Amino acid sequence: MTVGARTPATGRTALGAPLWAAAGVLVLLGTLLLPGTAGTWAVVAAAVWYALCAGRAVAAPLDHRLDWLLPPLFRVAEYSTVLILALHAESPAALPAAFGLVAICAYHHYDTVYRLRGGAGAPPRGLVLAAGGHEGRTLLVVLAAALWLDGSGFPVALTVLTGALTILVLTESIRFWVSSQAPAVHDETGEPT
Numbered sequence: 001m002t003v004g005a006r007t008p009a010t011g012r013t014a015l016g017a018p019l020w021a022a023a024g025v026l027v028l029l030g031t032l033l034l035p036g037t038a039g040t041w042a043v044v045a046a047a048v049w050y051a052l053c054a055g056r057a058v059a060a061p062l063d064h065r066l067d068w069l070l071p072p073l074f075r076v077a078e079y080s081t082v083l084i085l086a087l088h089a090e091s092p093a094a095l096p097a098a099f100g101l102v103a104i105c106a107y108h109h110y111d112t113v114y115r116l117r118g119g120a121g122a123p124p125r126g127l128v129l130a131a132g133g134h135e136g137r138t139l140l141v142v143l144a145a146a147l148w149l150d151g152s153g154f155p156v157a158l159t160v161l162t163g164a165l166t167i168l169v170l171t172e173s174i175r176f177w178v179s180s181q182a183p184a185v186h187d188e189t190g191e192p193t
Contacts, residue, residue, distance in 0.1 A: 016060040021073040024053025028077055028138070029084075038088035039149030047142040050077060051135035071109075078105060078134040082158070085145040089154045097158035104162055105137065108169045115176070118183020127172045131165060 031037055031046035057070055079102050086098030108131060112123055122128070132140065144157035176182060 017057045017062055017064065018066045018069045018073070020053045020057035020060065021070050024050035024057070025073050025077040027053075029080055032081060032084050038085055039145040039154075041146055043085075043142050044139075044146050047081070047139050051139055054135050074134045075109065078138050081138050082141050085141060085149065085154070086158070088149065089145070090150050091152050091155045093152070093155035094158065097155040097162060100162040101137075101141070101158050101165070104165045104169060105134075107173075108165070111169070111173045111176075115183070120176075120181055120183050123172060123176070127168065130168055137161070137165075 028043075028046045028050040031043050034042075037043055054074060062070075082098045082101055083095075086094040089095075115121060115123060131137070140161060141158070144154055144161075148154040148157060
């Protein structure tokens with residue numbers, strides 16, 4: 001039986017999506033944490049594996065009780081990759097640039113959650129495609145590290161990516177939240193204020 005296939009006895013799916021996500025995250029972070037691999041093409045290959053596993057995870061039927069693990073696994077992979085590579089960079093400017101990138105990605109995720117929570121649906125597909133998704137951003141950061149980790153190019157690449165995402169994400173977020181489509185703001189209890 002393949003991972004994610006329905007079991008004949010119960011009609012439920014096997015634990016497919018979380019296993020695919022975990023397989024991608026473990027290979028990516030495991031490769032990154034090996035001594036001397038940060039900024040190498042081995043990490044690029046691991047990031048490609050991560051992207052393929054992430055795609056397989058979200059393509060699987062999401063009907064298992066542990067499918068809620070997918071977003072946290074993807075956040076851990078994306079944020080950890082950026083920060084680990086920044087820690088290995090020779091330029092001291094890499095860490096503030098990495099922090100900026102993680103901050104705008106976290107804001108984008110926060111914005112998406114509150115849109116969904118308010119019943120307004122996900123952000124526009126064009127924004128999601130232009131932002132690259134967690135897999136695309138991870139691949140870009142890993143590729144930039146493979147090309148420029150030992151010089152000043154890596155912080156510049158992180159800064160350019162951060163700037164582009166900031167303009168893209170904040171413009172759409174402001175447009176949405178000032179529009180009539182924005183849901184009522186909720187406090188921590190989930191009740192409208």
